Amino acid sequence: MKGLTGKKIGVAADRRADEIARLIRNMDGSSSGFPIQGSHQYNQETARRDVHHFLKKHFDYVLLTTGIGARTLEEAAAGIGHRRSFIKKLSDESLLIRGQKTADWLKEQNLTYEWMAEDGTMAKLLSYMEKDTGKAGKSVYLQAYNLDDAALKESLEEMGYDVYLSKPYSFLPPDPQILGRLRREITKENLDAVVFTSKTQVKQLFSNEHQPVVDAFNRNVLATAVGKVTAAALEEQGISYVLQPEKAKMGAMIVALERYYREGAHTAAHF
Template sequence: MKGLAGKKIGVAADRRADEIARLIRNMDGRSAGFPIQGSHQYNQETARRDVLHFLKKRFGYVLLTTGIGARTLEDAAAGIGHRRSFIKKLSDETLLIRGQKTADWLKEQNLAYEWMAEDGTMAKLLSYMEKDTGKSGKSVYLQAYNLDDAALKDSLEEMGYDVYLSKPYSFLPPDPVILGRLRSEITKENLDAVVFTSKTQVKQLFSKEQQPVIDAFNRSVLATAVGKVTAAALEEQGISYVLQPEKAKMGAMIVALERYYREGAHTAAHF
């Protein structure tokens, strides 16, 4: 018998949610979809303004936090006839990136980064920048989005950097009915586990103080994350145990979840 037999798994993802649900079914589990990511809102005018500012100034570092943000800036540059200049200037800058999706975009453009956080976290990038002994007054072009932009900008400015904040896109709030249903199902402990594929989903779930949700996770509902960044966001809320795969892949996450129940790991690790 497969490990997810008799288990009901909540899926907080929107993108690729059908694929995740299929994997759960293939392992004899039941899935319940609660898409709480929130949709992207592309800020085209802002992105175009940010591109023009970037083209006019030399930066000590260009910090790209998401693949979506990098692509949105590229599209904005193309829209005003400056794509080639935008890519060329990126090649002349020192690029720091957070994760693999941004690395993939850079590879498509034949661009190279100076440093990438090996664990995909902003904390690693900030620790790298903290070590720069000549950082005082050095300018940073920071591409971020509306859920973590202020904290990142403040952290860099406290280190001594002069920060230009580019927000080419933002997240709209999820459907409050769906968000409320997920919170209710967790607090009633009607779900055996909930899988999260981004820290944005975690931030949406805990957009208001949700102690009953935290308590339910710490009693019987297994919080499951696709990787370290998402897991860290859950742990920051006070969840004592978060399951995650060794490799940050959606398929690997479901395999780890199935193995967790099949091998009885919850007896030793979750309670």
């Protein structure tokens, strides 16, 4: 018997949700989709202003926190006829990045980064910035979006950096009916597990009605994350155990979930 036989899994993802559902089905489980990521809103005028600012000033560090943000700035630069200048200036700067999607975008542009957070977290990136003994007064171009952007800027400023915050896009909230339905299914413990593929989904879920949802996760609903960043966001909410795969891949996440149930919770670990 496969580990997901008879299990009901909630899927909080939007992108690639069908693929996740298929993997669950292949392991004899059933799934329900609750797309709570929210949609991207591209801030075109803001992005163009940010590109202009970037082109006219030298920065000691350029922090790119998301692949979407980097691409949005590139598109904004192209829209004002400065794409080549934008890419050229990036090649002359010290680029620090958070994760693989940004690394993939850099590779497409034949750009190289100075340093990437090995675990994909901002905490690791900030710890790297903290180690710069000459950081006082150094300038940072921080690309972020409307989740934790103010906290990131404040953390860098407290270290002594002069920070320019670029927010070329933001997340719009998800459908409140879908969000409410997922919360009800969790609190009623109608789901055996919920899989999350981004910290944005976690932020949306816990935007209110916090404690009943946490309590359900800490009783009988298994919180499952695609990787460390998402797992950390769940743990920050007070969830005592979050299942995650060793490699941050969607397929590996479902394999870890199946193995968790097949081998029993007493053997649960990072797979």
